[in-house]
Ligand SMILES: Nc1ncnc2c1ncn2[C@@H]1O[C@H](COP(=O)(O)OP(=O)(O)OP(=O)(O)O)[C@@H](O)[C@H]1O
């Protein structure tokens with residue numbers, strides 16, 4: 001039997017993702033040890049391999065088949081635009097991708113003015129403004145603390161993730177338009193889906209059942 005390899009996005013969703021796999025009987029708790037420099041965890045008995053990777057790299061590993069299955073945010077899937085199957089919404093890491101800015105930027109959007117858009121997600125921003133809204137904008141790529149951009153005059157608006165809304169509120173910004181709802185998704189390599197259909201389908205079915213039962217319990 002060949003190994004089934006899982007690429008999990010590092011960061012805020014990693015712990016919950018590992019808990020979900022544990023709960024369906026696919027142990028990966030070894031990875032929780034933050035002290036280790038070991039990159040890949042092998043379960044000889046179940047013929048499984050797990051690794052954590054930068055979220056942006058997860059779709060790459062999965063498209064090339066270096067991982068059969070990946071867990072990553074919908075934002076990253078949209079941004080990377082890789083060829084893979086998105087098979088399940090894990091219901092964790094729920095947030096929204098939004099156009100945000102100071103209240104007075106709403107008029108600029110409404111009148112389709114030429115504005116600058118700062119974002120960590122240039123692909124999503126481009127798709128939204130050019131293809132969906134037919135608005136010409138200048139997109140400026142940033143790597144973090146995106147809310148700073150309209151405050152210091154780098155851009156009129158931002159495209160960024162909003163969860164609780166605290167970052168916006170504390171910086172005098174607001175949601176102007178909602179682009180899409182986000183959460184963690186399971187993605188599968190297109191060839192693996194065929195050659196490992198039985199094992200992968202079982203994992204999807206077990207994970208779906210777990211998520212549904214947790215949602216019913218209000219967890
Ligand atoms: N409030 C939130 N802010 C950002 N991402 C969130 C939030 N809630 C859920 N997510 C999900 O978590 C992922 C980001 O995780 P995390 O914040 O650990 O990475 P990051 O800091 O953006 O990555 P990097 O350090 O590489 O820039 C997003 O892709 C998104 O799907």
Ligand SMILES: O=P(O)(O)OC[C@H]1O[C@H](OP(=O)(O)OP(=O)(O)O)[C@H](O)[C@@H]1O
Nearest residue numbers: 144145146160161162163164165166167
């Ligand atoms: O609506 P909220 O609950 O406030 O969450 C949203 C904020 O969290 C994320 O930033 P993150 O903490 O990942 O830092 P970063 O800006 O440096 O990427 C995101 O980019 C927003 O800034």
